[in-house]
Amino acid sequence: MREWDKRLPEQGDxxxxxxxxxxxEPQKWWPDKGKDDSCxxxxxxxxxxxxxxxxxxxxxxxxAALLAQRGYDCFRLNDDWxxxxxxxxxxxxxxxxxxxxxxxxxxxxxxxxxxxxxxPVKRSAWYLVPHDTLVEFVFRHASTWLxxxxxxxxxxxQSASPSAALVEALAPFALESAEGHRP
Numbered sequence: 001m002r003e004w005d006k007r008l009p010e011q012g013d014x015x016x017x018x019x020x021x022x023x024x025e026p027q028k029w030w031p032d033k034g035k036d037d038s039c040x041x042x043x044x045x046x047x048x049x050x051x052x053x054x055x056x057x058x059x060x061x062x063x064a065a066l067l068a069q070r071g072y073d074c075f076r077l078n079d080d081w082x083x084x085x086x087x088x089x090x091x092x093x094x095x096x097x098x099x100x101x102x103x104x105x106x107x108x109x110x111x112x113x114x115x116x117x118x119x120p121v122k123r124s125a126w127y128l129v130p131h132d133t134l135v136e137f138v139f140r141h142a143s144t145w146l147x148x149x150x151x152x153x154x155x156x157x158q159s160a161s162p163s164a165a166l167v168e169a170l171a172p173f174a175l176e177s178a179e180g181h182r183p
Contacts, residue, residue, distance in 0.1 A: 066175040083115040108155030141166040
């Protein structure tokens with residue numbers, strides 16, 4: 001046994017140190033193309049097949065990718081901090097606290113906290129809107145929400161399919177993929 005083998009615990013080929021003088025076959029780190037499917041990229045996941053935590057993770061990365069095209073770096077938080085699920089820091093120094101939602105939602109607990117809401121409309125376009133601005137838009141374009149039992153008693157309201165008028169008013173806040181963006 002060579003001296004360098006004696007210093008290592010038995011870990012198999014992956015744990016051994018590189019010995020340029022050894023006459024051994026190099027370890028195959030990756031299977032040959034075509035012989036093994038383990039190196040192929042798996043197909044896209046189906047949103048409805050994911051559990052709630054997986055959906056939240058997918059949603060975070062989707063929004064983070066859209067914000068990265070606008071100069072933001074996103075940091076996911078382990079638990080809500082001052083109403084935020086993640087922090088988005090812009091290259092100009094501006095920082096946003098973002099609450100991630102699976103649908104358009106408003107809540108009394110976010111009022112006055114400078115929290116932005118990120119949410120999809122009909123699972124297509126994502127929006128990033130300051131919460132208090134969103135409440136103003138709801139007041140103007142979907143005022144019945146503020147008269148609902150959910151808003152009056154619980155201080156929350158959400159909708160997976162908001163009115164066309166509300167969606168049109170939110171257009172400036174849409175997070176569309178930046179044109180001409182290339183890695």
